[in-house]
Amino acid sequence: MVENEKMKYGSLNRFVQAVTGLFLIFFLGVHLYVAHIDFRHPVAFFSSVINQLHNPWWLAFFLIFVYIITYHGINGLNHIVADTSISERAKRDIGIALMVIYVITIIYGTILALLVARMTVPA
Amino acid sequence: MVEANKEMKEGISAWAKFYRKGTGYLAFAFHRLSGLVILFxxxxxxxxxxxxxxxxxxxxxxxxxxxxxxxxxxxxxxxxLALVIFYHGANGVRLALNEFGIGMYHHKALFFTFEIIAMILLGLFDYYALQFVGVGF
Structure with a gap:
């Protein structure tokens, strides 16, 4: 029974990982184009970033991007941990720690993006 | 099955053992390795x-x-890093399609198809991105 639940959770987890991965193809494609080609500089300067984040649609885009890419990365790391030979208890503890890291990261990312969006470009 | 269980017990160190394991295993090991690089x-x-x-x-x-x-x-x-990202993305699309039941029996062909497409896109990306650091072609 417990094994069945674990398998169901594992399948759902892999499915979510696949869906977030496909979303990231779109998000990362747009991000790489905008940040490295459209700004006509290999790395975006301060004013370019601030001006872009002043647009609420871009702000929403980046917030969703941060939530998805961090989830995909942390969840992927959790998959790697699950494949190691460490004890089930250690795997569970690391899983909880990774979840906490995810929550802290997205809270920090949200605060950072909102603060940056409120900044003005000096004349 | 016995082989798979043995690999599970070996854990991460088993990734580095490529001998006679085929394209699928290489793709799997590099997918995880590239994922770790991207997360860092x-x-x-x-x-x-x-x-x-x-x-x-x-x-x-x-x-x-x-x-x-x-x-x-x-x-x-x-x-x-761009190379790692494009590799991971291309192999990730293949894995996602497999997850949805698509291309289950054509792993190798899909792997090479997506990787070739990704490397062409990487070439284009590098070409345009390099223009802005003064590297001309």
Missing amino acids: YLYLHYTVLSNLLRGQATYNAIVKSITYGPYDSFLALDFL
Whole structure:
């Protein structure tokens, strides 16, 4: 029974990982184009970033991007941990720690993006 | 099955044992390795972006230092990172399709097809991105 639940959770987890991965193809494609080609500089300067984040649609885009890419990365790391030979208890503890890291990261990312969006470009 | 269980017990160290394991295993091992590299870079990226809060002068100084020097060797790492990202993305699409039940019996063909497409896109990306650091073709 417990094994069945674990398998169901594992399948759902892999499915979510696949869906977030496909979303990231779109998000990362747009991000790489905008940040490295459209700004006509290999790395975006301060004013370019601030001006872009002043647009609420871009702000929403980046917030969703941060939530998805961090989830995909942390969840992927959790998959790697699950494949190691460490004890089930250690795997569970690391899983909880990774979840906490995810929550802290997205809270920090949200605060950072909102603060940056409120900044003005000096004349 | 016995072989799979043995690999599970060996854990991460088994990734590095490529001998007679085929394309699928190489794709799997590099997918995880590239994922770890990207995750490390993601947090590095968040750290650099945090410098936006320190103002225009500081942030632009960091950007200039990694683009034009003295730390411009980071730009070379950036291009290596792009290679890792494009590889991971292409193999990830194949894995996602497998997850939805598509191409289950054509692993190898899909792997090479997506990787070739990704490397062409990487070439285009590098070509345009390099124009802005003064590298002409």
